[in-house]
Amino acid sequence: MARKSGHFYIDETCIACGACDHACPGKVDAIYRVEGDFLGRLAIRIEDCIDCAICVPLCPVDCIHDGRAEGVVEGAGGYTKIKALQAWADNRNKD
Amino acid sequence: MANLGRGVTDLKLTPSDIPLAGDDLARFETSFEHTKEVWGELLEENGNRLQKGNLSLHWMNTEGSAWNKSRVKPSSRGLTLMDINRPDVYGTVPKIAPHRKFASRGSIRDQYLNRMPDVSDYTIMDRDEVWADNVETLYEEAVARQWKATTDVPWDEYEDIVKLPEDIRLASAQVATFLTEVEFVAADMPAKWLYHIPQDFLEVKMFMVTQMMDEARHQEVFRKRAIIGGGLLHASPGFEWALKVILEAPNHTMGSFMLNLLAEGMVLTIFRSGEMIAPTQLDKEIFRLTLQDEARHVSYGVMQVKNYLDKHPDRAAATEELHRFADIAEQVMLTTLTEPTVIEPLAVLLGGGIKYAETKGLDGVAKLWDMLISEYLQRCDRVGLDRHARCTLPRTAPWAA
Amino acid sequence: MGSVATKTSAKGAAEESTPFPSLSWFERLSALMKDNLEHYKKLGYCDCVADFCVTDGGPKGSPWIARVTFDAFEVLNVEDVGSGKTPTPDFMLEGSLETWRAMIESISDGDGRPALDQTINYLSHFHAPMNVTSDDPLRRDLFYRYNQSLQSFISGSSAFDTVFS
Numbered sequence: 049m050a051r052k053s054g055h056f057y058i059d060e061t062c063i064a065c066g067a068c069d070h071a072c073p074g075k076v077d078a079i080y081r082v083e084g085d086f087l088g089r090l091a092i093r094i095e096d097c098i099d100c101a102i103c104v105p106l107c108p109v110d111c112i113h114d115g116r117a118e119g120v121v122e123g124a125g126g127y128t129k130i131k132a133l134q135a136w137a138d139n140r141n142k143d
Numbered sequence: 144m145a146n147l148g149r150g151v152t153d154l155k156l157t158p159s160d161i162p163l164a165g166d167d168l169a170r171f172e173t174s175f176e177h178t179k180e181v182w183g184e185l186l187e188e189n190g191n192r193l194q195k196g197n198l199s200l201h202w203m204n205t206e207g208s209a210w211n212k213s214r215v216k217p218s219s220r221g222l223t224l225m226d227i228n229r230p231d232v233y234g235t236v237p238k239i240a241p242h243r244k245f246a247s248r249g250s251i252r253d254q255y256l257n258r259m260p261d262v263s264d265y266t267i268m269d270r271d272e273v274w275a276d277n278v279e280t281l282y283e284e285a286v287a288r289q290w291k292a293t294t295d296v297p298w299d300e301y302e303d304i305v306k307l308p309e310d311i312r313l314a315s316a317q318v319a320t321f322l323t324e325v326e327f328v329a330a331d332m333p334a335k336w337l338y339h340i341p342q343d344f345l346e347v348k349m350f351m352v353t354q355m356m357d358e359a360r361h362q363e364v365f366r367k368r369a370i371i372g373g374g375l376l377h378a379s380p381g382f383e384w385a386l387k388v389i390l391e392a393p394n395h396t397m398g399s400f401m402l403n404l405l406a407e408g409m410v411l412t413i414f415r416s417g418e419m420i421a422p423t424q425l426d427k428e429i430f431r432l433t434l435q436d437e438a439r440h441v442s443y444g445v446m447q448v449k450n451y452l453d454k455h456p457d458r459a460a461a462t463e464e465l466h467r468f469a470d471i472a473e474q475v476m477l478t479t480l481t482e483p484t485v486i487e488p489l490a491v492l493l494g495g496g497i498k499y500a501e502t503k504g505l506d507g508v509a510k511l512w513d514m515l516i517s518e519y520l521q522r523c524d525r526v527g528l529d530r531h532a533r534c535t536l537p538r539t540a541p542w543a544a
Numbered sequence: 545m546g547s548v549a550t551k552t553s554a555k556g557a558a559e560e561s562t563p564f565p566s567l568s569w570f571e572r573l574s575a576l577m578k579d580n581l582e583h584y585k586k587l588g589y590c591d592c593v594a595d596f597c598v599t600d601g602g603p604k605g606s607p608w609i610a611r612v613t614f615d616a617f618e619v620l621n622v623e624d625v626g627s628g629k630t631p632t633p634d635f636m637l638e639g640s641l642e643t644w645r646a647m648i649e650s651i652s653d654g655d656g657r658p659a660l661d662q663t664i665n666y667l668s669h670f671h672a673p674m675n676v677t678s679d680d681p682l683r684r685d686l687f688y689r690y691n692q693s694l695q696s697f698i699s700g701s702s703a704f705d706t707v708f709s
Contacts, residue, residue, distance in 0.1 A: 063411065064435050065442030066284035067277035070225070074218025086418045086427070088435045106277035108445035109525060128521070129514040130415055136510050137419035140503050141495065294585070 054078065054097025055115040056104070059123030062111045064088035068103035079103065087130075178260065185258060208251045209233070224279040224346060240268045240341040248343045265341040271454040272395055273340055273347045275446035281439050282346060285353035290432050292364035296425060303423040304372040310497040311422050314488035317376045318420070319369035321485050323362055324379055325410065328386040329440060330358035332402045336395045350443060357436040364429055381482035385475040396451045397468045403444020404522050405472055409480075409515050411437040413489075416511055420492045441522070449526040465528055473535045480512070481541070505542055512540035561705040564648065565601040565641070567624050569706065570610045574619035576700040583696065584617040590693035591615060592686040595625065597638035602626070609636070614690070614697075634683040637664060639674035645708050648701050656702040664698060665691055 058068070058079075064087055069079045078096035082089050092112075104112045111123055163169060192199060205211070213230030215222070228234030233249040243265040246252035252259075267273055275281075304312065333351035340348050369375045385406060392398035413420070414437055417430025448465070455461040479485060486508055491497055493511070494504025516536050523530040537544065562569045577584060584590070593613050601608030611633060613621040639647075650662035660666065665688075667674035678684035687694065 063415075063438045063441060065277075065281065065438040066288065066435070067280045067439075067442050067446075070220070070223065070280035070283040070287075071277070074220050074223070074226075077219060086431060087415055088431065088438075106280055106446070108277070108442040109521070129510075129517050133416055133419060133507070133510045133514060136507060137493075140493070140507065 053094045054092065054099045055094070056092050056097050056099060056101065057094070057113055057115055057120075058090055058092055059111045059113060059121065060089070061109060061123035061128055062087075062089040063109055064090065065108060066090065067106045067108070068112060071103045071106050073098070073100065073102065076100070181258060181260075207254070209249065220283075223283050224349075225283070228279065228346075236270055236274065236346070237343055238270050240265070240270070240343040243268075243341055245342055248345065262341075264338055266339045267336070267344075267395060268341060270344055271451055273336070273344055273447065274450050275347075275443050276450060277446050278346050278350050278443060281443055282350045282353060285350065285357070285436075285439055288435060289356070290360070292360050292367060295432065296364060296367075296428055298367075298371065298425070300423065300425045301371045303425060307372075307422055308496060310491055311495075312373055313376065314491035315422055315426060316369045316372045316374065317484055317488040318492065319365040319372065320376045321379045321382060321482075321488075322365040322410075323369065323375070325382055325386065325406070326358050326361040326365065328389050329402055329407060330355040330362075332389050332392075332398050335390065336398065339395075354440055354443075357440070361433055361436065364433065368426070368429060377484050379479070379482045379484040381478040382485070385472075385479045388472060388475050392468070396448055397465065399444050400448050400465060400468065401472045403440050404448060404526070405469075405476055405519060407437055407440045407444065408519055408522055409476070411441050412511070412515050412518055416514070419507070420489065422492060445522050445525055448528070452527050462528060466530075466533055469523075469528070469530060470533065470535060477536055480515070480536075505540070509540040509543040512543070513538070561707040564644065564706045564708055565598040565608045565610065567610060567622055569701070570596065570612055570619075570622045572704055573697055573700045574612070574622055576703055577697055578618050580700075581617055584693060587693045587696060588690075589616050590690040590697075592634040592683075592690055594687075594694070595633040595636035595638075597636050598644055599638050599640050601641050601644075607638075612697075614693070619697075632679050635676050635678040635687045637668060637674060637676055637687065639667065641708065643667065643673040647698075648706050651699050651702050652706070654702070656699045658699065664695055 069090055072079045076096055076098050078093045079090055080093065082091050101114065113121055209230060209232040213232055215227050215229060218226050242256060243261045243263065244252065244256065244259045246259065304315070307315070333354050337348055337351045389398060389402045389406060392401055411434060414430045414434035417427055417434065421427040421430055452458055452461055487500065489511065490500040490504030490508045493507030494500045494502065516538050520530055520534060562572055591614060593611065595609050595611050597607055597609045599607050609625045611623050611625045612619055647658060647662045647667060650658040664674065668676045676684060676687045
């Protein structure tokens with residue numbers, strides 16, 4: 049029988065401190081760094097997550113959410129402005 | 144046979160024919176003279192036993208300990224702090240440190256209290272002046288993600304730096320220079336407070352040591368970057384005032400607010416923008432490596448200040464105190480944000496050369512300014528310190544207003 | 545005395561045995577060190593010149609010494625220095641053939657992990673049956689500073705069969 053998936057996710061405003069990664073119970077180990085992401089941000093493998101929520105209160109920017117309670121939210125607790133700089137940088141040489 | 148213990152108790156400090164170079168040793172001798180009855184007694188007792196060839200073996204008595212009662216097991220990551228802190232006897236961090244000794248939390252120690260010296264410099268006895276709920280996991284993360292500035296940066300690509308246009312080369316060396324000026328304060332500040340934190344809050348002490356190691360590595364990597372790229376350039380007087388405030392903050396939480404939340408937070412924002420600032424792959428790699436270290440420091444600072452306010456018996460007063468400190472902290476930070484040695488090389492790098500520094504470059508820095516301030520205010524929100532109305536930092540860069 | 549092979553290790557089953565003491569034995573260890581660069585990088589630099597001496601391993605029971613020059617994470621050079629030569633090494637680890645053999649067999653039996661009492665540090669701790677000598681206490685300390693790398697280097701012998709002459 050397939051195991052149920054978890055419901056927690058990390059939004060894109062993660063600052064990559066890794067406090068949640070080591071909070072995730074060892075055997076579960078559902079949190080990982082997104083490969084190739086310059087900002088080194090973390091994500092949750094929902095198929096491994098057991099919805100224990102231990103990671104949530106340890107996040108300094110409130111970027112871990114319970115999809116059941118909050119749905120998919122626009123990240124607001126963490127760093128939200130880097131996109132604007134990235135968009136500017138992408139366009140800076142087009143003028 | 145000489146009596147080992149009496150040798151200490153009867154010790155008389157004899158004046159030397161050779162004058163002492165200073166009075167430090169004399170002060171130490173006088174101070175220690177007052178304590179020798181206690182340790183002399185210990186030495187006499189232990190020395191006499193050994194002279195008789197006897198063993199004490201009192202340390203095999205497990206009464207009063209959690210011996211064999213708290214079996215811990217490693218998790219799949221190894222044996223973490225969280226694993227060993229699972230049993231209450233080891234993992235419960237007292238609200239008030241019970242004493243100023245070196246003995247470890249969870250060891251059999253109470254019966255020896257009157258025979259152990261007090262470390263009077265352990266003055267931070269309230270856990271909530273230093274604790275953060277994520278300090279254990281951040282410590283594990285810090286240890287797991289240590290890197291080497293000597294070999295983990297692709298220094299063999301240094302010719303990419305040498306080939307850069309002169310203005311870009313100078314700008315990147317100046318950025319590296321100001322980073323060498325600021326990085327060590329994040330080692331000095333925890334070093335200052337570390338010594339005042341008693342052993343019961345060992346997880347905090349351990350985390351602080353990782354932060355110091357991180358900053359040593361940042362000092363190393365930016366110094367190497369500047370020198371291999373041409374050399375170190377100019378000091379930043381404006382920055383030094385902010386660094387001084389960090390070191391002279393009235394208490395640990397205010398220092399942590401200024402260092403980890405405000406200053407390190409801003410450095411983190413700059414590092415996170417490394418994708419747009421770095422002129423070479425080598426520089427990008429440096430920013431990528433350093434930003435993860437900075438993120439841990441910011442994470443600790445945010446959660447520590449939050450914990451301090453959340454647990455403070457008079458939250459309103461504590462909040463107001465922090466506001467008043469922030470009023471000053473923000474102004475000295477503004478002194479740094481207007482420093483030409485910081486703003487101008489960033490404008491050159493973001494603009495793509497000195498030719499575009501005052502146009503595209505300052506436009507990019509204005510975006511960075513917007514990030515710095517808004518992210519700082521987000522961090523303040525997270526700790527429960529609403530600075531939106533009181534923040535004295537301009538929300539937009541002066542030239543963009 | 546005839547040649548006696550150590551207990552055959554899985555890795556060395558199909559390979560030619562290497563005599564001990566010999567330069568080729570230390571050269572095989574050096575090649576293994578090169579093959580395991582990542583492991584040695586994790587342990588840290590190992591910068592020293594070490595003489596490994598078998599006190600009765602030479603002709604007619606005379607000393608036999610291999611000088612190994614470690615540089616960062618690899619071996620630069622292995623040479624036979626007979627009964628010693630100048631300049632002196634940073635340190636010399638010496639022991640009888642019997643001692644070396646017991647240690648190497650223990651390493652082989654443990655598939656690279658010697659018994660607790662068969663590590664180079666244990667065997668030399670009280671100056672017998674192995675001993676660490678040097679002209680200079682600071683240079684002798686390199687044996688302790690790089691001990692894990694040096695142990696790993698010697699423990700590499702579990703990867704092949706050793707024959708003792």
